Amino acid sequence: MSVNKQNYAxxxxxxxxxxVTLVAVSKIKPAGDIQQLYDLGQHDFGENYVQELVEKQSLLPTDIRWHFIGHLQSNxxxxxxxxxxxxxxxxxxxxxxxxxKQGQKNNRVIDCLLQVHIAQEETKFGFDANEIETILSNNEYTHANIIGLMGMASFSEDLTQVRTEFATLKKLFDQAVLLKPGFNTLSMGMSGDYKLAIEEGSTMVRIGSLLFGNR
Structure with missing residues (x-):
């Protein structure tokens, strides 16, 4: 299936x-689909799996901004x-x-976001407010540049709950801005809830199925 150009526009x-920055979530989608969106002007793409990301990066234009949005293992x-x-x-x-460490090895500073646990579901990963404060007060990360926070709301049709979770993350973000200069990215909101996320202050949304169809 090709991309939904009408939805994209x-x-x-x-x-x-x-x-707000759009990250097109292209996991499990072929390089051809990504190229179609790229040709329409989309340069930010999100992948969940390391091997798949490495393969696609070698096949596609070098000026694509690749976002790793999955659960990343240290190794x-x-x-x-x-x-x-x-x-x-x-x-x-x-x-x-x-x-x-790897940023240092590659002689580059790697931008990253701390994931915050805001959902009710136990399956979601992330730090809490106290842990974030401790990390941001540590100056040892010379090649890992923490520029913001990321969070996923509960997979729920209760929009009040989802909105509350986004508002909680925005509050943590506003507090973190005071701790770290250059803190400017709040990544929250996906295909099903990105409008709510934007209303609550998101600066970056991760949208897949609306652009590429269901997996």
Whole structure:
């Protein structure tokens, strides 16, 4: 299935008005589909699996900004460190240290986001407020540049709950901005809830099925 160009155009127009970055979630989609969206002007793409990301990166235009949005294991960081644009879901200090180490090895500073646990579901990963404060007060990460937070709301039709979770994350983000200069990215909102996320202050949304169809 090719990309939904009509959805893409309307989402881009919608996000442009609020200055929100669109990350097109292209996991399990062929390189040809990504190329189609790229040709329409989309340069930010999100992948969940390291091996798949490495393969696609070698096949597609070099100016694509690759976002790693899955759960990243420390031993896989080295494979994406040479080129990844932004790592969204840092969920442990050990992973952060490995990103810093691999950034140093590759002579580049790797931008990343700390994942915050805001959902009711136990399956979601992430830090809490106290852990975030501790990490941001640590100056040892010279090659891992923490530029913001990322979170996923509960998979729920209770929009009040989802909105509350997004508002909680925005509050943590506003507090973190005071701790770290250059803190500017709040990645929250996906195909089903991105409009709510934007209303609550998201600066970056991760949209897949609306652009590429269901997997």
């Amino acid at each position: 309307s989402i881009r127009q919608e996000l442009g008005a609020s200055n 896989k960081v080295k494979y994406i460190a040479p080129f990844v644009h932004l790592i969204h879901g840092v969920t442990s200090v050990s992973t952060l240290k490995e990103i810093n």
